[in-house]
Amino acid sequence: MRSDRVRLFQTLPHTCGYFAERTAQNLVIDPAAPQLDQLYGPALERGFRRAGGHLYYPYCSNCRACTPCRIDVAHFAPDRSQRRCLRRNEDLQVVESMAGYNTERHALYERYLRQRHPGGGMDEADASDFRRFLTAPWSPTLFLEFRHGSRLLGVAVTDLCLQGLSAVYTFYDPDETVRGLGTYAILQQLALAKRRGLPWVYLGFWIAGHPKMDYKRRFRPLQIRTSEGWVEMPES
Template sequence: MTREPRDAPQFYLTAPSPCPYLPDRQERKVFTHLIGARAVGLNDQLTLSGFRRSQTIAYRPACERCRACVSIRVRVAEFHPSRNFRRVLDQNADLLGVVGRTEPTAEQYSLFRSYLDARHGEGGMADMTILDYSMMIEDSHVESRLVEYRAPDPQAPGETLLLGACLTDLLADGLSMVYSFYAPDQQRRSLGTYMILDHIERARRLGLPHVYLGYWVEGSRKMAYKARFLPQERLGMNGWERVG
């Protein structure tokens, strides 16, 4: 007989490793498991406390001398796209966002592989195989969806091309963008920005107040784009504080 784990989650601390965002720094993470019947509620609670999900793990930075990683979430009801954001929406007016189950495909992995090779060739995910990708998409005990972004194929009338995808968790108070990737040769479209704008609109239609974007790190070029989505809230020592 399979038993549910004890009600109180057990937390663990990783060993120090090089920080992927700021040079000459070490990072540590505190993490716990998201499994069984408790996973959905626990994921909601931990997200409010600044945790992120990766498969069946919820984690948060726990660096001894650094607090640079800041959880951020967009205030959906008050968000109004700027002129630049409206331009991005116009550039992607032909895209169709299709919400599906978390079922990995070879087409998705091909796009994922192209994205990693072009933008994160030396990152921690660079060596992910199709099996690793499948685990990232499928291995979840919470309510998740995969949103595919497709455009008409100019070479095959009636067919579509996969240009982007986002693994998204549905929380009690918002949408959490767990991981997104897109075609690296479509820079004109600003697909990363578009997918965030699309998720804000999806949350609005669902009546959800927030879109969680993960961590923002001041001084990191990789994370700078997240600060543009205003108004937003950032998690600090006094809780969630409004910015913008």
């Protein structure tokens, strides 16, 4: 991905989603670029992430806390807690489905946002918000659905590129927290990547010391992207 071929835009400052007292900015690959589908994989390799039809990278003037991270699929082995999570959810069926809107998914998405992210600006998401945030016409996306019988309990929005799999977003039944469906989603995405022969599962960004990001450290071996490229995160 060369700078003379791809235009990058910088967003205006906006409130940071992780530190309320900070402002944030992103670098965004030109959303009108005709080859976004071809750029996506190399952009993942460089630490970018997809949100809707945008490929972005946090680029804040006074903060570099957001660190791209990815799991080494071939060498991953679930720890004790993750094995318990798999056992708790043995009664679920995992269905690889075409990405897209339907009323069942939307109803679950709305319930999740209202209970898990109230007042966050997304908790009144209509059908167009669902499509705009979770899908893009150029993106190689599938939805991993987690079902108990006919009942939909969760959806892991998952992008598949040659460079690896990107865990874009997961939403699930907020009344089923004991199942640990967020962890279960990543475990199933790792299983999918292994079946597809993909080397990495990209988890977006990790922030040292942030309680909402700590769960990512438990998926080992985990790599983070530094100024020298991808390196394995130390155990401590």
